[in-house]
Amino acid sequence: MAVGSLGIQPIIGLEVHVQLATRTKLWCGCELVFGAPPNERVCPVCLGLPGALPALNRQAVELSILAGLALNCQIAPETRWDRKSYYYPDLPKNYQISQYDQPLCFDGYFELPHDGAIRKVRIRRAHVEEDAGKNTHELERGTGVDLNRAGTPLLEIVTEPDLRSADEAREFAAQLQRLVKYLRVSNANMQMGQMRFEPNVNLSIRQDGREHRTPIVEVKNLNSFRALHGAIAHEIRRQQEAWLETGEAARVGNKLNRGWDDQREVTVPQREKEEAHDYRYFPDPDLLPVRIDAAHVAELREHMPELPLPRTERFISEYKLPACDAPALVDCRATAELLDDAAEAGGDRPTLGRHFLSFWAKLANERETTIAGIGVCARHMAALANLAREGQVNATAAAQIAGVMAERADQLLAGRRRPSEAECGAAFEQFDGDGLDPLAIAREQRLLQSRDEDQIAAWVRAALDANEPAVRDALENPKKIDKARGFLAGQVMKLSRGQADPRLVSELIEARLAALAKEPE
Ligand code: ZN
Numbered sequence: 001m002a003v004g005s006l007g008i009q010p011i012i013g014l015e016v017h018v019q020l021a022t023r024t025k026l027w028c029g030c031e032l033v034f035g036a037p038p039n040e041r042v043c044p045v046c047l048g049l050p051g052a053l054p055a056l057n058r059q060a061v062e063l064s065i066l067a068g069l070a071l072n073c074q075i076a077p078e079t080r081w082d083r084k085s086y087y088y089p090d091l092p093k094n095y096q097i098s099q100y101d102q103p104l105c106f107d108g109y110f111e112l113p114h115d116g117a118i119r120k121v122r123i124r125r126a127h128v129e130e131d132a133g134k135n136t137h138e139l140e141r142g143t144g145v146d147l148n149r150a151g152t153p154l155l156e157i158v159t160e161p162d163l164r165s166a167d168e169a170r171e172f173a174a175q176l177q178r179l180v181k182y183l184r185v186s187n188a189n190m191q192m193g194q195m196r197f198e199p200n201v202n203l204s205i206r207q208d209g210r211e212h213r214t215p216i217v218e219v220k221n222l223n224s225f226r227a228l229h230g231a232i233a234h235e236i237r238r239q240q241e242a243w244l245e246t247g248e249a250a251r252v253g254n255k256l257n258r259g260w261d262d263q264r265e266v267t268v269p270q271r272e273k274e275e276a277h278d279y280r281y282f283p284d285p286d287l288l289p290v291r292i293d294a295a296h297v298a299e300l301r302e303h304m305p306e307l308p309l310p311r312t313e314r315f316i317s318e319y320k321l322p323a324c325d326a327p328a329l330v331d332c333r334a335t336a337e338l339l340d341d342a343a344e345a346g347g348d349r350p351t352l353g354r355h356f357l358s359f360w361a362k363l364a365n366e367r368e369t370t371i372a373g374i375g376v377c378a379r380h381m382a383a384l385a386n387l388a389r390e391g392q393v394n395a396t397a398a399a400q401i402a403g404v405m406a407e408r409a410d411q412l413l414a415g416r417r418r419p420s421e422a423e424c425g426a427a428f429e430q431f432d433g434d435g436l437d438p439l440a441i442a443r444e445q446r447l448l449q450s451r452d453e454d455q456i457a458a459w460v461r462a463a464l465d466a467n468e469p470a471v472r473d474a475l476e477n478p479k480k481i482d483k484a485r486g487f488l489a490g491q492v493m494k495l496s497r498g499q500a501d502p503r504l505v506s507e508l509i510e511a512r513l514a515a516l517a518k519e520p521e
């Protein structure tokens with residue numbers, strides 16, 4: 001970006017808080033339930049009552065290691081917990097338990113495809129910490145505090161300032177959301193506040209061969225991609241104007257916090273940015289350091305699924321999917337696994353790819369679930385793909401058969417709730433009974449294409465005898481040849497009630513016309 005003689009380069013880093021998908025809170029057994037009545041999911045530990053002692057949730061650490069490995073991080077062999085002083089009513093202990101100088105994961109990177117190139121975004125660290133409660137100001141009398149959220153496990157992922165535009169930052173955030181959902185590390189539902197962004201933004205400005213840096217601004221607590229993009233774009237404009245006006249450069253102590261005004265789409269000033277020493281971090285005396293067993297990390301690494309970006313690339317080449325459609329099939333891991341299972345079961349890959357993007361996607365949509373949620377097993381999907389591939393059923397019939405398969409699965413589910421698209425981490429029931437067998441359905445519904453040559457030849461003869469004017473056009477009228485032949489093929493298909501193999505039909509029509517042409521008048 002160049003303005004006049006200025007060369008301007010935005011420098012952007014992100015802090016992302018992701019809520020870990022554990023069953024219970026980080027330090028106590030309170031269950032995590034969204035939307036419970038205020039202060040119903042609390043106990044002495046998360047209320048911060050004196051003398052209550054925290055006990056670490058093992059699942060939170062495991063999920064965090066999984067995310068760390070997927071972000072190519074080092075996993076600390078030993079990590080510990082620190083108290084971060086924090087004096088607000090929504091965290092009654094007056095400190096947050098976090099990780100200061102020994103984060104669980106560090107020194108990673110993520111390769112972000114953007115604009116046809118790969119931007120390597122370094123991950124400085126990813127540490128585990130607890131969330132605070134929520135102050136509610138909309139009460140009739142004063143403000144209340146709801147501590148249901150207090151003690152919720154978060155993973156805070158911090159990048160190096162490697163992003164260069166609002167678009168890139170939004171794309172990184174979207175890929176990160178995709179990754180943690182896919183790994184079942186987090187549901188990352190932004191409406192529920194399960195993923196929050198805090199970008200750090202400043203500008204490198206080149207003027208007359210010298211580089212200037214504008215003061216760094218951290219925009220707090222953004223909870224949508226739109227807000228993230230808008231806040232960064234606004235900061236880039238605002239800092240450029242401020243620099244032209246004041247020439248103020250970044251120095252120690254002038255980093256600022258700003259907030260985001262969603263209505264006006266501008267960032268607004270907030271309290272001064274604290275420095276680390278303001279927080280008075282010190283090791284939590286109630287918690288032991290955690291030693292991470294290298295063998296355990298190796299095992300998690302070994303069982304890591306194929307990650308979304310490489311899986312998308314593979315789907316495009318193996319299943320011949322359009323690049324714009326492939327990500328949707330990968331986003332739901334249960335569906336991606338079903339597609340791979342159907343191919344494993346012998347299904348033709350490109351045909352499966354087409355079926356997944358067309359009628360299976362439509363049937364899933366109608367049921368407000370994902371393809372894995374329809375309930376049809378991989379083996380039957382593979383069998384249907386092969387019937388279509390071998391020409392035993394035509395495209396319309398294949399979709400019709402799939403519809404019957406889905407309805408039968410509906411009956412087997414007997415009104416039980418199916419997981420929604422958003423719950424791709426859930427277990428999906430799939431049925432493999434004979435009632436869902438596509439070949440049986442095709443027979444039953446008379447949808448198999450006939451490739452019985454004698455039978456089709458008889459239909460061809462009957463159709464041609466009944467339509468002499470069209471036969472004459474097809475043989476002698478150069479202007480009407482194509483139209484007449486199309487009409488005759490249609491008549492044959494009609495006689496066969498759609499069951500004749502269309503390729504064979506046109507071959508046999510050609511043969512019959514050739515024979516008629518030779519016959520003396
Ligand atoms: Zn609790």
Ligand code: MN
Nearest residue numbers: 017098129156
């Ligand atoms: Mn944090």
